[in-house]
Amino acid sequence: MEYDANTLYRNAVAKGQRLLNMMLASDSVAGSMLDPPQPSASNQFLDQSSLQDWGYTRALHPFEGFELKFTDTLTALGLSPPCPGTMHIRDLHATPTIHEGASYPHTLASFTSYIDRTNGLLIASHNHSPAFMLAESETSDCSLPQLRHWSDIAYLQWTDPRLHPSPSTLPRYVIRLHISNADTLAVIDRILADYREEHRYWVPDAAGLSWDVETEEAKALLGTPNGSGVAWMLVQRKGELGGKVVENVTLFWDHGGFGDLGDGRDWPSLLVRIGDVEGEERGG
Numbered sequence: 001m002e003y004d005a006n007t008l009y010r011n012a013v014a015k016g017q018r019l020l021n022m023m024l025a026s027d028s029v030a031g032s033m034l035d036p037p038q039p040s041a042s043n044q045f046l047d048q049s050s051l052q053d054w055g056y057t058r059a060l061h062p063f064e065g066f067e068l069k070f071t072d073t074l075t076a077l078g079l080s081p082p083c084p085g086t087m088h089i090r091d092l093h094a095t096p097t098i099h100e101g102a103s104y105p106h107t108l109a110s111f112t113s114y115i116d117r118t119n120g121l122l123i124a125s126h127n128h129s130p131a132f133m134l135a136e137s138e139t140s141d142c143s144l145p146q147l148r149h150w151s152d153i154a155y156l157q158w159t160d161p162r163l164h165p166s167p168s169t170l171p172r173y174v175i176r177l178h179i180s181n182a183d184t185l186a187v188i189d190r191i192l193a194d195y196r197e198e199h200r201y202w203v204p205d206a207a208g209l210s211w212d213v214e215t216e217e218a219k220a221l222l223g224t225p226n227g228s229g230v231a232w233m234l235v236q237r238k239g240e241l242g243g244k245v246v247e248n249v250t251l252f253w254d255h256g257g258f259g260d261l262g263d264g265r266d267w268p269s270l271l272v273r274i275g276d277v278e279g280e281e282r283g284g
Contacts, residue, residue: 008183009190009220016219019231023245024277027238043236045152048160054147055095055106060162063088063114069257076206077252077271079173083118085164089157093130093145104145107133111153117163120172124154125258151232169241170234172274176226177258178267184224188251188268191217204268208252218249221270230272243277 022030022041030041044050051058063086066074071081093109107130114123130148147153154174159167179185195209196202211218221227227249234244250271 005186005190008186012183012187012220012223013216015223015228016221016231017223019222019228019235020213020219020246022235023231023243026243030235030238040239041235042239043152043155045147045156046237046240048156050147050152051091051156053097053099054145055093055097055104056091056147056153057094058160059090059092060160061088062086066114067257070254071257073206073252073254073257077208077250079121079271080119082114082116082121085118086114086116087160087163089113089115089160091153091157093133097145099146102143104143107142107145109133109148111150111157113154113157115158115160115163117158117165117167120169121175122154122158122171122173123175123177124150125177149232150229151236154229155233155237170237170244170274174230174272174274176230176270176272178269179226180267181225184221184226185268187220187224191220191251204253204266206252206254206257208250208271210248210250212248213246218246221249221251222246222272226270227272230274234274244274245277246272247275248273 018033022033025033027040027042031038034041063082065071065086066082074081090110090112093107096106097104109130109132110126110128112124112126114125115121116123127150129150130144134142134144155170158171179188209217211221213219213222222231231246234246237244250273252269252271253266254269255266
């Protein structure tokens with residue numbers, strides 16, 4: 001079902017508020033907010049063995065460094081340049097699997113990230129989920145693997161035991177780079193249209209626009225396909241790492257600093273800042 005832009009935006013705001021409530025709640029309360037309700041919001045995909053079980057192959061390589069222009073973008077965002085030891089990691093869904101008698105074909109889905117654990121930074125680039133790949137192939141009669149969401153793959157990438165230093169928590173900063181999802185772009189267009197009514201001469205830049213998570217704009221971005229994955233990663237990992245919450249969302253443009261975008265378009269990106277849940281549970 002297709003929605004008009006206003007309905008899409010309102011739905012994103014409502015979803016962002018629901019995800020915020022779940023991040024701020026205890027694990028059991030967050031579980032009760034699921035559909036259908038569950039005793040816990042915890043996720044089953046916590047172990048690296050899940051990747052092989054569901055047909056993923058991982059490639060892990062040292063990453064020498066970003067282009068100077070993208071390093072300047074990170075500086076404009078208030079982030080540190082990448083440390084030595086930053087890794088390039090890619091998971092490819094390349095192997096068919098069988099679970100409980102059901103067959104799950106390979107989809108060639110891929111998830112690519114750059115991980116700088118020292119600075120608490122995960123940059124998600126070039127991500128195509130199993131659902132996206134099957135839709136692109138116009139295949140409708142295949143079963144999707146249970147391990148198929150970016151939030152689960154990103155967590156398993158962040159916790160790869162070969163990376164250093166050892167992770168004591170989730171990332172403090174997550175970048176969803178060069179967004180092309182149509183629903184996310186529609187929400188971004190709505191936000192920018194409203195912003196330009198008051199800031200007529202504003203132009204997109206590396207520093208971007210930032211909103212506290214309690215604002216409508218941040219909730220709208222959090223409720224998009226690209227923003228919600230970060231929230232789900234936090235909601236479903238309370239038992240392992242305690243309460244974490246999105247504190248701030250920044251919409252920015254690096255103007256090609258992260259390599260060649262390929263089609264000449266300057267895609268927007270999201271930076272999500274993460275902190276600890278403090279004090280009593282909040283809701284809204």
